[in-house]
């Protein structure tokens with residue numbers, strides 16, 4: 001049996017930072033699914049248990065470095081797929097984007113894996129849903145969450161919300177949900193150009209970062225602010241309020257990094273080039289009045305967000321004023337996408 005999916009990464013606008021229990025978030029988060037930054041994964045389920053360990057190939061080569069991460073993910077999800085226990089697995093994956101480029105590879109990788117396992121289990125187990133049903137994606141999201149929290153949001157296109165929030169009916173800490181309203185057309189073709197300030201390996205893992213929130217002096221205020229920002233950004237997406245969208249998105253990005261700096265031990269992931277880029281974006285917005293803003297994940301690279309109508313101007317702006325702060329002038333051009341695709 002074989003299952004194959006292409007699943008995208010996503011970029012959070014309201015950030016998830018802090019978790020408890022079995023990968024449950026301390027606040028709800030909202031993200032935009034990307035289009036070009038994807039992982040393609042094939043899972044092959046062999047007839048019987050002919051090999052002790054799961055074999056994993058990344059970009060065509062055996063990848064023993066990833067094996068422990070995959071084994072620990074498998075041990076967490078096997079209760080969902082008891083029938084798989086008696087089979088050997090061969091997993092192959094490819095990414096369209098470079099490692100450490102400010103694109104969350106765990107979001108695309110873990111969601112692709114979760115989708116593959118969910119399809120395989122639909123075929124092997126009673127009660128397994130097929131990929132045309134909403135239940136299928138909800139279950140895939142829950143499984144993806146066990147690999148990486150942010151991956152739970154990648155099983156849907158457009159914008160999705162993970163974590164219980166009073167603003168979204170049916171939202172849950174256990175899986176992500178798509179938005180239950182039509183987004184205002186000003187946000188329908190959002191672009192994301194990722195300015196790669198540095199591709200050096202992260203100084204701290206996100207697991208360690210989430211953990212530091214447990215004793216963080218600002219934790220409670222942070223979770224309250226995240227909920228307030230969730231309400232504001234959902235309303236902005238509904239009504240087309242660009243000013244609020246920009247305000248919340250940038251506040252969340254800088255808020256995330258403020259939490260990192262003020263944890264104990266504190267850490268700094270922003271680079272001088274990141275700050276130069278932020279200041280230039282804000283100057284450009286003030287002077288041109290254009291809809292453009294930034295967000296940043298747990299690293300130094302800047303995601304520049306703008307609508308398709310600004311493409312030409314922003315490309316010129318990036319080339320003229322921002323590229324000099326990027327490592328070897330590197331920029332990844334992405335945009336909002338429609339979500340994962342199953343390969344027949």
Ligand code: PMV
Nearest residue numbers: 012015016148149150206298
């Ligand atoms: O999914 P994780 O455990 O890699 O954490 C992701 C954390 C952030 O990317 C910083 C924020 C988010 O919501 O994606």
